[in-house]
Amino acid sequence: MPHFEISEFSNNIQDVEVYNRIHKYVVIEKHFLDKDITANIIVRQCDIKKKSLNRILRLKEDVAFHGYINKLRVIYATNLLLDPSNMLIEVVALEAGFNNSRTFVRNFKAVYNMTPSEYRRRYGLKKN
Numbered sequence: 001m002p003h004f005e006i007s008e009f010s011n012n013i014q015d016v017e018v019y020n021r022i023h024k025y026v027v028i029e030k031h032f033l034d035k036d037i038t039a040n041i042i043v044r045q046c047d048i049k050k051k052s053l054n055r056i057l058r059l060k061e062d063v064a065f066h067g068y069i070n071k072l073r074v075i076y077a078t079n080l081l082l083d084p085s086n087m088l089i090e091v092v093a094l095e096a097g098f099n100n101s102r103t104f105v106r107n108f109k110a111v112y113n114m115t116p117s118e119y120r121r122r123y124g125l126k127k128n
Helices: 013-028 039-046 050-061 065-081 089-095 101-112 116-123
Strands: none
Touching: 013 039, 013 050, 013 065, 039 050, 050 065, 065 089, 065 101, 065 116, 089 101, 089 116, 101 116
16 A cells, blocks of 8 residues: 655645545545445544545545545546447446446546547557
8 A cells, every 4th residue: 555755745644644544445445436435434434534534635636525536436447448348438437436427427527638438549459
């Protein structure tokens, strides 16, 4: 698990420790893919206050809870989009934890400034 230097986003070692707990639970253990993940679940699992969760995420990731989860899901989806199986966008959306493809496409565009289809065309395997 990556541990971040204090100077990267906070001079408070407790902030860094809390972020590392959040990161371990959400990213390393892949709970960002859980469709039912909530801030309350993370707060309970990481033994932190809800106020701390959003403060730390804003400090380190420059987003609040939902933005953090959606960004992780979009990044995860990029691997699925480039998979040779060529899954439908709707399937990629569901596999990445989104409830529907419209929400997925909107969040994808917010992160990458292009649609998932455009991303696939630009970075996908080239056919000979």
